[in-house]
Amino acid sequence: MLHGIRIIEIEGLGPGPFAAMLLADLGADVITVHRKGGAVTPGMPERSLLDRGKRSIALDLKDPQDLETVKQLIATADGLIEGFRPGVMEKLGLGPETCHALNPKLVYGRMTGWGQTGPLAHAAGHDLNYISLSGALWYGSAPGDAPQTPATLVGDIGGGAMYLVTGILAGIINAHSTGQGTVVDAAIYDGSAHMMNLLMSLRQTGNLLETRGRSLLDGPHWSRTYACADGGFVTVQCLEPKFYAIFLEKLSLSGDPEFQQQFNPKLWPELTQRLAAIFAEQPRDHWTRVFLGTDACVAPVLSPEEAKTHEMNDARQTWREIDGTLQAAGAPRFSTAQWQPKPSPARGENTQEILQEIRGDQKS
Numbered sequence: 001m002l003h004g005i006r007i008i009e010i011e012g013l014g015p016g017p018f019a020a021m022l023l024a025d026l027g028a029d030v031i032t033v034h035r036k037g038g039a040v041t042p043g044m045p046e047r048s049l050l051d052r053g054k055r056s057i058a059l060d061l062k063d064p065q066d067l068e069t070v071k072q073l074i075a076t077a078d079g080l081i082e083g084f085r086p087g088v089m090e091k092l093g094l095g096p097e098t099c100h101a102l103n104p105k106l107v108y109g110r111m112t113g114w115g116q117t118g119p120l121a122h123a124a125g126h127d128l129n130y131i132s133l134s135g136a137l138w139y140g141s142a143p144g145d146a147p148q149t150p151a152t153l154v155g156d157i158g159g160g161a162m163y164l165v166t167g168i169l170a171g172i173i174n175a176h177s178t179g180q181g182t183v184v185d186a187a188i189y190d191g192s193a194h195m196m197n198l199l200m201s202l203r204q205t206g207n208l209l210e211t212r213g214r215s216l217l218d219g220p221h222w223s224r225t226y227a228c229a230d231g232g233f234v235t236v237q238c239l240e241p242k243f244y245a246i247f248l249e250k251l252s253l254s255g256d257p258e259f260q261q262q263f264n265p266k267l268w269p270e271l272t273q274r275l276a277a278i279f280a281e282q283p284r285d286h287w288t289r290v291f292l293g294t295d296a297c298v299a300p301v302l303s304p305e306e307a308k309t310h311e312m313n314d315a316r317q318t319w320r321e322i323d324g325t326l327q328a329a330g331a332p333r334f335s336t337a338q339w340q341p342k343p344s345p346a347r348g349e350n351t352q353e354i355l356q357e358i359r360g361d362q363k364s
């Protein structure tokens with residue numbers, strides 16, 4: 001879908017590389033500028049999954065000759081991704097004004113936690129910090145438990161990388177029609193708050209309260225994760241009455257007068273305890289079989305490794321083992337194009353190839 005689009009990624013952490021990987025998955029020519037002689041980030045492999053489909057050039061941005069090379073690349077690009085604290089790119093001589101002088105149509109994507117402006121713009125932080133201050137963490141976990149979400153998904157990826165990609169694509173579309181680039185200020189703080197708007201819409205109907213565990217999606221017994229006899233878990237979220245009726249039928253609870261009061265918040269704590277006792281009687285796979293193929297809205301909680309062997313994955317091939325690494329395929333899918341996985345380059349692997357392209361462009 002993005003064939004012919006070039007993105008320059010200045011090596012960074014977390015959401016920036018993920019956003020660039022997503023653009024590469026969609027067909028963009030993503031060139032990552034890795035630090036020349038730089039060590040691999042602790043805990044990360046030499047060939048990172050987040051670099052799949054990209055090309056790598058190793059440069060020292062403090063070296064005048066290498067800095068000129070980066071500028072030459074930027075002059076050919078549709079978009080740029082950087083994830084430093086505000087002001088760092090300007091100190092390197094690669095701020096938006098400099099880059100737009102080289103390439104007026106450039107979409108300059110900036111990925112930070114707190115944003116380019118504000119009292120915390122220069123402060124350190126991580127995923128949980130950004131989403132806690134934005135309000136996005138508030139409804140995480142069950143009432144009484146410390147709020148917690150899956151690592152990186154709500155902040156770095158959902159509120160960060162996805163909004164950066166959206167901004168870059170919107171900017172590229174606008175640049176193609178106007179000839180003018182833009183600066184995309186993608187802050188995890190902003191994006192994670194924006195994702196709350198679906199929940200916030202429930203406030204208009206009184207179904208979202210400030211107190212945790214009292215609202216439509218975080219309070220009821222029918223919107224929960226339950227532990228099973230073997231230590232596994234199942235999720236239940238049968239919001240609609242017709243689905244809730246099927247759920248009760250499969251548990252032989254259709255005639256129970258208390259369970260019939262699906263939307264009575266006074267009964268939610270007691271009914272949650274009753275369901276917890278029921279699910280604790282049998283292992284996870286038993287409950288999987290009970291609800292398999294029904295509209296009861298019940299599903300087992302699987303690890304990525306288990307998800308890979310599930311029949312859903314047999315049909316969709318979402319999880320794949322590529323070069324010994326378990327990873328998810330590109331998404332979304334298109335009727336006119338099929339995602340073909342490309343390997344991750346070693347740091348600097350494509351340096352000579354890219355330099356030759358630059359020289360060729362200069363000659364032409």
